Amino acid sequence: MTSCDHLIVGAGSAGCVLAHRLSADPARRVVLIEAGPADSSPFISMPAGLAQLVNMPGVNWSYQTEPEPGLNGRRLWWPRGKVLGGSSSINAMCYIRGQREDYDGWAGAGCPGWSYEEVLPYFRQSEDQARGADAYHGTGGPLAVSDLRYRNVLSETFLAAGRELGIALNADFNGATQLGLGWYQVTQRDGRRCSAAAGYLKPVRGRPNLSVLTGALATRVVVDGGRAVAVEVRRGRVVERIEAGAVTLAGGAVNSPQLLLLSGIGPAADLEALGIPVVADLPGVGANLQDHLDYCTLVKATQPVTYDFGKLGEAWVGLRYLLTRGGPGSSNIAEAGGFLTTPRARDGRADVQLHFVPAQLDDHGRNRLPGHGYTFHCCVLRPKSRGRLTLASGDPTAAPRIFANYLAEPDDAATLIAGLKLVREIAAARAFDPYRGEELFPGAAVRSDAEFLAAIRAKAETIYHPVGTCRMGQGPDAVVDLRLRVHGVEGLSVVDASVMPTLVSGNTNAPTIMIAERAAEWLDA
Ligand SMILES: Cc1cc2nc3c(=O)[nH]c(=O)nc-3n(C[C@H](O)[C@H](O)[C@H](O)COP(=O)(O)OP(=O)(O)OC[C@H]3O[C@@H](n4cnc5c(N)ncnc54)[C@H](O)[C@@H]3O)c2cc1C
Structure with a gap:
């Protein structure tokens, strides 16, 4: 050649x-x-299988940013x-x-x-x-592009929580309007x-x-x-x-x-x-x-209905998938989500995006936590910071050398904080009552803007864009x-x-x- x-x-x-x-x-x-x-x-x-891919170095460049000044000098995994x-x-x-x-x-x-x-x-x-x-x-x-073949009960609960708060259900984020909560369509055949x-x-x-x-x-x-x-x-x-x-x-x-x-x-x-x-x-x-900086609010679940299967459960999910092409193995895990306006949005356009994950997600899923839980991703859609x-x-x-320069612009932090407060409201809705355990991250003690900002600096990650x-x-x-x-x-x-x-x-x-x-x-x- x-x-x-x-x-x-x-x-x-x-x-x-x-x-x-x-x-x-x-x-x-x-x-x-x-x-x-x-x-x-x-x-x-x-x-x-995407949950396994995070630990497969052979298919991943696995970059790291330089120490990020806005994130306590942490180097983020990209x-x-x-x-x-x-x-x-x-x-x-x-x-x-x-x-x-x-x-x-x-x-x-x-x-x-x-x-x-x-x-x-x-x-x-x-x-x-x-x-x-x-x-x-x-x-x-x-x-x-298709609809998911399998949906976790907690993803349904997430949408029910949104309805309870008066947030519109959106059947097509790529249609007339992006606003609201709904199921993600996925690139699957x-x-x-x-x-x-x-x-x-x-x-x-x-x-x-x-x-x-x-x-x-x-x-x-x-x-x-x-x-x-x-x-x-x-x-x-x-x-x-x-x-x-x-x-x-x-x-x-x-x-x-x-x-x-x-x-x-x-x-x-x-x-x-x-x-x-x-x-x-x-x-x-x-x-x-430019990149989407994301914070994961993680709540422990009181019922074992999440995708935190453990090794044996994962083997069963894999087998079921092989036999039926269905079940949790066909799920992209981030099944539901949506686009919301925080009180900071002046133009009616959604300024934060949520991805709801019926599993415990810490450090991109690389840190497996014991037990069951669910995670609300929240990211700022149009960051002003430039790296x-x-x-x-x-x-x-x-x-x-990657200098992402996250949160260099104070507006980005303010919008993310506003987004995390919306997540709190959704997580507190009655629909979650049968499942809600302790909020692990950022933790119930975090209430003021300064506390949210400290939590973001300590734990926010890229959502890969x-x-x-x-x-x-x-x-x-x-x-x-x-x-x-x-x-x-x-x-x-x-x-x-x-x-x-x-x-x-x-x-x-x-x-x-x-x-x-x-x-x-x-x-x-
Ligand atoms: C973990 C993760 C989750 C994501 N989730 C979503 C999602 O749910 N939905 C969504 O829309 N987007 C998602 N994204 C983002 C989306 O996948 C990317 O924005 C998109 O794939 C980028 O496409 P690209 O063509 O720019 O680069 P890539 O798809 O990254 O392709 C670049 C290719 O070039 C190759 N390459 C690079 N340099 C060289 C070289 N010097 N010589 C030879 N080959 C080279 C690389 O190996 C790679 O295969 C996600 C990304 C990641 C990493």
Whole structure:
């Protein structure tokens, strides 16, 4: 494999879409390279297997942030998928697009052409909606979206608690309005995870013009005369150079900026300090980092109805799933949730998102607590804080330095505190009376804003949605133009979550797939 027409780096949510669409032309030779292995683990295809994936280092980059000043100097764990399907192979499968205003905001702030009305057709094109097509949803696309096959009684209780408080039940968070509580739809087909690899890549693996290389780390984009001409790829100890007519980076919000920097594309002073020859001085590479910071309120359960099964119970769940494709094994665990306005929301738009988990979730599920309990995730949908990402060294195998800079803006903390107070109200509703035990985190003693803030600083974590590090736009800080071509370098594009100028109000898999569906048309031209 020494040359191709189009080389794609990264077989994640975006990369699989691009490989599918670009290789549809049999005359185009497409190479897709992926640092991780094939997605053959049964814990990837079985939805509830996600609880096991947190402890599978072979499919995870397992990044860590730098010590976060807003979080008592803690270093947060940032899982990112390193496997065919990328993060869509390890994610929680919640199918959410964000709010109309997110995209209209992009269009109004220097990204014309990206308004909601203009992106909606690409969401619909990607989708195979089990409920059928309507004005918002499509059928026949590669990404299966369906309702859960199994629902825990505590998730029902969560929705009943919301009803008790007068919170509207929303049957479709991706329809006319996002507001309210409801069941998440999930990216699943027939009770199995539909990652981007399962939905987009698997059906086209047999195309003779598509080569997929796993265990292959792109270490540098080679630019000659202002044009990307090749990519250096390391497989084991072998480094090879693959010539390409065009190169697209789809490595995600951490790796795409890292690879640009390794290739000499980024802030000139930073590159010079590391002895990397400057190819293009682009100050925005690695800047504008945004993420959803999340706090888990954890309540002990007085009845053993949760998903805290223990080893024996888990084996039974796995067996039942194998036999029926149903039961708790088909659950994404974060079954219900919703979008609420705190008293701080001035514009009627939801400003916090909840994910309800009928299990005890501490440290991303890596810390298994004894007994039973349930967890309310709460995150701020549109944080104002901005972080950045830089290289630690010129070594392509070294992790980059991530400065997420959570809570740098006081408004983010204030909104999260307001969200946690809403969670308290829901948790206190009568519906939970038969199940409610002690509140473990933050604990009933936490009542004042200062106490909530201290709890957040001590325990908040990422809910896995970093974006913005190769921001699209037109100003000096933009990295890619409105068609996702890297400014100042011919034949090089970035297509993944890193190009979002601002974080959307919700989970980021579907928006990333939409971005790739759009970009594929331009790359195809
Ligand atoms: C634990 C977790 C839970 C989540 N839950 C949800 C959810 O429920 N719903 C939702 O919508 N979103 C969720 N997300 C977020 C969502 O999955 C991501 O935003 C989305 O998958 C990002 O897509 P991407 O294409 O930008 O990057 P990724 O999907 O991460 O893909 C990047 C790919 O590129 C590869 N790669 C990177 N660098 C190189 C290199 N140098 N050489 C070769 N290959 C490389 C990586 O190994 C990876 O496979 C979750 C994410 C995580 C981690």
